Amino acid sequence: MALIRSPNMNSENPVASTSIATISSLAAHEGETITLRGWLYNIRSSGKLLFPTFRDGTGTIQGIVPKAAVPPEVFDRVKSLTQESSVIVTGRVRADARAPSGFELDVENVEIVHLVPESTPFPITPKEHGVDFLMEHRHLWVRTPRQAAILRIRATIMRAAQEYFDTNGFIRTDPPILTPAACEGTSTLFELDYFGDPAFLTQSGQLYIEATALALGKVYSFGPTFRAEKSKTRRHLTEFWMIEPEVAFMDLEGDMQLAEAFLTHIVTTVLTNHRADFKVIGRDVAKLEAVIAPVTDSPLLSSRSEAEGSASSSATESGAPGSTASSSTLGSGHESVILSDTERPKPVEEESKNPEASTPTTAAHTIPPTNRFPRLTYDEAHAMLEVAFAEGKIEAAHIYGDDFGSPDETYISSQFDKPVMIHRYPAAIKAFYMQPDPIDPTKALCVDVLAPEGYGEIIGGSQRVDSYDLLKSRIEEHNLPLAAFEWYLDLRRYGSVPHSGFGMGIERAVAWICGLDHVRETIPFARTLNRIYP
């Protein structure tokens, strides 16, 4: 707004930019007279005392206005304020033990920028409201302290997620949102008319960032994705944001290490920046601290090799605390060799490739020592569910070979206080582009990361098929139109390499980190099956 820099501005102008304090930083102004710009959140009175509570987007502060302490017109002006009227408040910051934040504002003057008319009061009161009403007024609901806190945390989660990749050598390459065909054959797509041809809103940028990963080595994308699934649950939106890394020469083990380091960075960042916001929303931060707490010893830190009884299991299990993986996976100084070939079993039917030669240093990146999220193979998770069903802890038995249902995921994640990684699902229930496990080709080299506390899958990832012939036959087996995937097959015609990546749904991550019971509160304007207004 150009006006703000006008030399003719004076302090009485509502948008003057000088000497404006924010509520979140009032502690630094104790004893000083400051000016706030914001809105009236609520007002109480007791005789000749007024207690207006102001908010400015950074927090709330209670003001106090004794009738005897201010000019009569100021008292009357404050008394006339209606909820969400916009104001410019001048007052002195005073520490007060009675205030929830520790500070109060002795109001000296209030200018009204806009008075909400009494005939049309602000609809959202500091009382209880129903879901439908709140969602219908989402454009106003976001003003409440709880919603504002959630949106601030969301912003930090998004920033931390990008920060992790940006500072670890990843290049952001955003894929198109308009696409000519399905990325995966399963989900329902939003179709639209593209100058006479059918087109779709993207449901994942993965196939495209596989292309940019083979160009740039390590890439990620971050943007909205769309799924026209008719899902009405606390975990589903039709439009949601996903951040997806894709790395050339990285195998599933590297993918899992990346996911763990990535989530650890995000949780660490929100914990160091949002203590006050977590308090506002009533989040038990101990649950988050447990996620990033180091693990000293746990029998549940299984890896695939343990599950299958290979010789390397003892090396992993007996690793010293702080040693985050078996020595064959991590090089000296905890630098991960992304393609952990030495741990990979000999390919069953793969083309003759020298594992050592295909491990370029350019694609390696440093993954810091982490806290080792528990890992389960699909088979181990299934066994856990069999025991749970026998003990009556889950209602329905899990059928081997089926995907895990929501109650199954909830039970599994409830057994751990960190995100749990389930890897090597049956290939038959997973996407066509996932690389088969060389040891057991009926399994896919994929991983789902389940958030703690029953929040379900927040990350899905895999190593991608790198063989042209295998990928082509997979596309045909899934009855996908070969012509639409010619460009994707090109990636296997010209210098194909093993590569892996994952996608994290931002809203589910926010719901978990904030402890919310529905993803609709994690995004400014949620798009759900039955709602596209406002």
Place this chain on the structure above:
RNA sequence: UCCUGAGUAGCUCAAUGGCAGAGCAUUCGGCUGUUAACCGAAGGGUUGUAGGUUCGAGUCCUACCUCAGGAGCCA
């Protein structure tokens, strides 16, 4: 698509088949430490829609609409 539940004042909810109610919000009045303040008063209704049963329907029946929770599917 399927299962379950809910639609009554601006909001959150009551009301044996028998006079349409309360709290909050709004307006007016009271209170010098309130924290969703409290106390007193006033205004505020086509009970989601359309039919049906009945002397009489917010309440029972049928259809539809809307919303919510869940399943499937997924992040």
